[in-house]
Amino acid sequence: MKEIQIYNSYSGKKEIFKPIHEGRVGMYVCGPTVYSDVHLGNCRTFVGFDIIYRYLQHLGYKVRYVRNITDVGHLEGDADTGREDKISKKARLEQLEPMEIVQQYMNGFHEMMKIFNVLPPNIEPRATGHIIEQIEMVQAIIDNGLAYEQNGSVYFDTLKFAEKYGVYGKLSGRKIEDLLTETRDNLKNQDEKRHPSDFAIWIKAAPEHLMRWQAPWSVGFPGWHLECSAMSTKYLGEKFDIHGGGGDLKFPHHENEIAQNYGVCGHAPCNYWMHGNMLLLEGKKMSKSDGNSIMPGELFTGQSKHLTKAYSPMVVRFFMLQTHYRSTLDMTDDALQAAEKGYRRLMEGQKVLQELSHPGNGKAGDLDKEINSLIDLAFNDMSDDFNTPKALASLFELVTKINSLKGGQLSLGDVTAETLERLKQTFNDFIFDIFGLLTEDFASSGDGVVDGLMNLILEMRQTARTNKDWGTSDKIRDVLKELDIVVKDSKEGATWSKA
RNA sequence: GGUCGGUUGGCCGAGUGGCUAGGCAGAGGUCUGCAAAACCUCGUACAGCGGUUCGACUCCGCUACCGACCUCCA
Numbered sequence: 001m002k003e004i005q006i007y008n009s010y011s012g013k014k015e016i017f018k019p020i021h022e023g024r025v026g027m028y029v030c031g032p033t034v035y036s037d038v039h040l041g042n043c044r045t046f047v048g049f050d051i052i053y054r055y056l057q058h059l060g061y062k063v064r065y066v067r068n069i070t071d072v073g074h075l076e077g078d079a080d081t082g083r084e085d086k087i088s089k090k091a092r093l094e095q096l097e098p099m100e101i102v103q104q105y106m107n108g109f110h111e112m113m114k115i116f117n118v119l120p121p122n123i124e125p126r127a128t129g130h131i132i133e134q135i136e137m138v139q140a141i142i143d144n145g146l147a148y149e150q151n152g153s154v155y156f157d158t159l160k161f162a163e164k165y166g167v168y169g170k171l172s173g174r175k176i177e178d179l180l181t182e183t184r185d186n187l188k189n190q191d192e193k194r195h196p197s198d199f200a201i202w203i204k205a206a207p208e209h210l211m212r213w214q215a216p217w218s219v220g221f222p223g224w225h226l227e228c229s230a231m232s233t234k235y236l237g238e239k240f241d242i243h244g245g246g247g248d249l250k251f252p253h254h255e256n257e258i259a260q261n262y263g264v265c266g267h268a269p270c271n272y273w274m275h276g277n278m279l280l281l282e283g284k285k286m287s288k289s290d291g292n293s294i295m296p297g298e299l300f301t302g303q304s305k306h307l308t309k310a311y312s313p314m315v316v317r318f319f320m321l322q323t324h325y326r327s328t329l330d331m332t333d334d335a336l337q338a339a340e341k342g343y344r345r346l347m348e349g350q351k352v353l354q355e356l357s358h359p360g361n362g363k364a365g366d367l368d369k370e371i372n373s374l375i376d377l378a379f380n381d382m383s384d385d386f387n388t389p390k391a392l393a394s395l396f397e398l399v400t401k402i403n404s405l406k407g408g409q410l411s412l413g414d415v416t417a418e419t420l421e422r423l424k425q426t427f428n429d430f431i432f433d434i435f436g437l438l439t440e441d442f443a444s445s446g447d448g449v450v451d452g453l454m455n456l457i458l459e460m461r462q463t464a465r466t467n468k469d470w471g472t473s474d475k476i477r478d479v480l481k482e483l484d485i486v487v488k489d490s491k492e493g494a495t496w497s498k499a
Numbered sequence: 500g501g502u503c504g505g506u507u508g509g510c511c512g513a514g515u516g517g518c519u520a521g522g523c524a525g526a527g528g529u530c531u532g533c534a535a536a537a538c539c540u541c542g543u544a545c546a547g548c549g550g551u552u553c554g555a556c557u558c559c560g561c562u563a564c565c566g567a568c569c570u571c572c573a
Contacts, residue, residue: 029573030573031573032573033571033572033573038573039573041572041573042572042573043573044573045573046573048573049573074571074572086571172502172503172568172569173502173503173568174501174502174568174569175501175502178501178502178569224571245573246572246573247567247568247573248567248568248571248572248573249572249573250568251568251569252569252570253572275573276573277504277567278566278567278573279573280566283565283566284566285566285567285572286573287571287572287573288571288572289571289572290572319511322511322512322513322521322522323511323512323513324512324513327505327512327513328504328505328566328567329511329512330511330512332510332511334510334511334523334524335510335511335512335523336511337510337523337524338510338511338512338522338523338524339511339522339523340523341522341523341524342511342521342522342523343522345522345523346522348536352537381513387513387514389512389513389514389520389521389522390513390514390520390521392513392521392522393513393520393521393522394520394521395521396520396521396522397520397521400537400538403536403537403538404537404538404539406537407530407536407537407538408538409529409537409538409539410538465532468532470532470533473532473533474532474533474534477534477535481535486535486536487534487535488535488536488537489531489534489535489536490536490537495536
């Protein structure tokens, strides 16, 4: 199997990927909290890990991909004062059952993932379905002396953890000494925690709190960080390969997750931590709570002050591929327009390629070699920490070759049949399997009537052209153009597409 | 304030101690009845100031600006 390198956020270095069990990968990615509609920033993370999932599978790994749904335990605002779970709050505001809220937004999330052609995970566990496991985990942490109970709530003892293992803060680059000195600044918070950095793993429910379960300490609900520890352990084991999520989850979420796993079994949950970078809008992180966000729906309709036109889901997906997952991506209308053109060029190249047929007796010269090395390069780039923009660059260079082969600037006689076949296979693999792009048929409305009419019109225009009746020919082209239909003439005849 | 990251041509975005990223836009050309498409050629970009080096956009330091995290966040 091809060797790949992964940037490990925990070590801060690229490392050669070695799965725990040969040929298999266990991957856990933090999913959304379903208390409102997903925005585009959320989508970027899941598209990013979708590509990783797809590429690992393409390489032949058997991947168990677990992505959770957070449907309880995610506290609003300051956990010390607010004490209200996001779902619960939304339910109260909207006078709905919490599960109704969860269902509504979970459905919306799934729909959006489908629109972006994000593959569903193998397991999509929900926090509320794993309360027992979480309670057991709390108990285990208490038994190991790393958590304490206070008035029915249970807190993780970060100081003890830091003393015992010395790793608290490593993922997010925090220093334990800083945590210690924090104490005096926080005396004002007359809360139940022994130390400000301690965090709740079980929370006693206030009387008005809707989501609640019976536990040894109180009737309450689990802390946010706990679910991921419990569910990843349940489905992937105490130690698995890759844990991913958005970069904004590093602290406190992932840091605390690591602490919890140590608290239960004395070691970290996974070997590789991967974090996707943020999607920016107007140079600032896209964030719902700051009001700086675009919803996918706004993008698809173009109904946003940030946009001049609508963009299709695949254009957006392509747009995301043009940037490495670890870089921030600034979304602008200009950039989307460029992506749209690029996406179409790539897909058109793919179409042209698949229509090429080899005349036989091709020779393996420089062109042949060049094509093969561009293909190799594309795979090597993907294997180097999933460098999609670089792989894409190679594909675009190949698109130029493909167009030249079609246009006659290059000859298929200089390419072997095997190479052409390999090229076709590579494009299919990359575009559909790895990048997960879908064809948006610009040359068809999906409506047989329109296609039929268009064929008729183009035939009539061809007749006019044959008779050198340029007036008629150009009129047809001009009128179609006003209808946003572009006619392209070539040696084989005219084709059309929507602008 | 603390920690970390970034600053690449008109725009978006890779990457490298000396060798073309790529996409979009722009200029010229080929093809074409014209146009579109396609193909070819082109701009010679790496925040600023120092340093290391035969050589730095790439390494080091300082400065400026931007961002992320330190609260809930993908």
